[in-house]
Amino acid sequence: MIKNNIRVRFAPSPTGFLHVGGARTALFNWLFARHSGGTFILRIEDTDRERSKPEYEEAILRDMRWLGLDWDEGPEAGGEKGPYFQTQRGSLYKKELEKLIFTGNAYPCFCSQEELAADREAQIAVGKIYRYSGKCAQLTADEAEEKSRKGELSAIRLRVKEGFTTFTDIVRGQVTVNHEEIDDLILVRRDGEPTYNFVAVVDDALMEISHVIRGDDHLPNTPKQILVYNALGFKIPQFAHIPLILGPDRSPLSKRHGASSVSEFKRQGYLPETMVNYLALLGWSFDGKTEIFSQEELIQKFSLERVVKSAAAFDYEKLQWLNGHYLRAMDDEKMFQLCRDYLLENKIISQKYVQSEDIYLRRVVALVRGNLKLISQIDEQLTYFLNDVYAYDPQALIKFKTAENISVFERVIKVLNETDSLAPIPLEERFRKEAVSMERKFSELVHPMRLAITGRTNSPNLFEIMEVIGKDRCLDRLQRFLNSIQKTKG
RNA sequence: GACCCCAUCGUCUAGAGGCCUAGGACACCUGGUUUUCAUCCAGGCAACACGAGUUCGAAUCUCGUUGGGGUCACCA
Incomplete structure (x- = not known):
């Protein structure tokens, strides 16, 4: 391209x-x-x-x-x-720095950290805003050379002249800053390492960046950097500062x-x-x-x-809603892969299990995916598919573990025993008929069954679950629930 | 503290003088669909920070106040 x-x-x-x-x-x-x-x-x-x-x-x-x-x-x-x-661009910074010193746009500063700190404190004590005194800016070339010859180390500062800098930010509009607000900023530290405002400009200029799009926190840096661009004779890029x-x-x-x-x-x-x-x-x-x-x-x-x-x-709720949207739109195969990878990474299932139960897992994921807003929620959706022993919802247990449900479960087990195919639609039809003949509402049949088969009050379509789990496991689960009622209520 | 930036429902936003009795989305509430949950559908609640101007008319322009954020380094 x-x-x-x-x-x-x-x-x-x-x-x-x-x-x-x-x-x-x-x-x-x-x-x-x-x-x-x-x-x-x-x-x-x-x-x-x-x-x-x-x-x-x-x-x-x-x-x-x-x-x-x-x-x-x-x-x-x-x-x-x-x-x-x-860290690999040192020679480029060095070259640009030499240009600045040659043109007089930068000068060595011999002030020690202690000196500057004292100066700062003194100014703050008087209630003034700290600005670098500009002491070393006055040094002549000879004086500066003399100092270095004596072994004094120096940092390099940008010479900022009086005036204003104005630029047009694509998102903020026009921004103007008085140079009084800007110190003679350090370009290269005493140890020879260049600073951010210098290297960022050199890199952006040399890489021919046309638009600098960055966080709002850099807005106050921008006038300083424009000064550096100008001193270096580089073209100033467009700026766009996006909010935090x-x-x-x-x-x-x-x-x-x-x-x-x-x-x-x-x-x-x-x-x-x-x-x-x-x-x-x-x-x-x-x-x-x-x-x-x-x-x-x-x-x-x-x-x-x-x-x-x-x-x-940042709105975590809206993010989750969006994720639910994309999850729903995803095809079964990709959904399965994501869930499988998640379960493997978190050691919820083993590689061996994945290999031997590939078809089963695919069917399970296809069933429960409707309730996921996060891939990580697959974990808790899987409990009754991976385990035959699981806890029952305590509230539902009180509601459905009743003496009168004994006959219900007996009928359900009988019907299921007599059924060969667990295809969901005919299976549901069969139980609907059964509910009518028992003079019970369909839901009064389904809800206790769901509790027995899944341990919960909510799940995907119960009859699809039954088909996936299989006749024998369903019968075991129903029988186990029936036994426990008989034990306490019988 | 100084300087800079920002300001519409709880949240993300639409809105660039009359189209605004301020629109959409998330969240929340109500109802419907469903065997339950989720989904889906219908409806509801809810905002122009405040105060002065300018103007026939301001959410939109100006100034101030308040509030929030950022930056003030030999960090990036």
């Missing part, structure tokens, strides 16, 4: 799992790229060597793939503008609200199509009416102009 000049990127730090906020940022970038025929780039911002871990990096790639967010350039994909790991995702209590979404990382949602039994659809709806809408979007429809309909400005609270 021929790509145009639209290039966007998602740039996670491998310091943790992929958070839903990050996932949505990635999604919006991806949708924008796919919609416009542009290029989607994945860049790993791993310069925080203490917190970055390879396992997080792997997890992020895995979760991105699970969501279906494929990247055109980046780790494992390669690309012309690499490397795509910041909050928890149900409107504080930033975190683990204490429940699941907050993509892998956690996956583990709980959510589908990737659910996550993509829901995340797209969180902060974006098409017409305010349509709720269900396939990935193709999202690509076709997405636009940054329709991204909302305000932060959205």
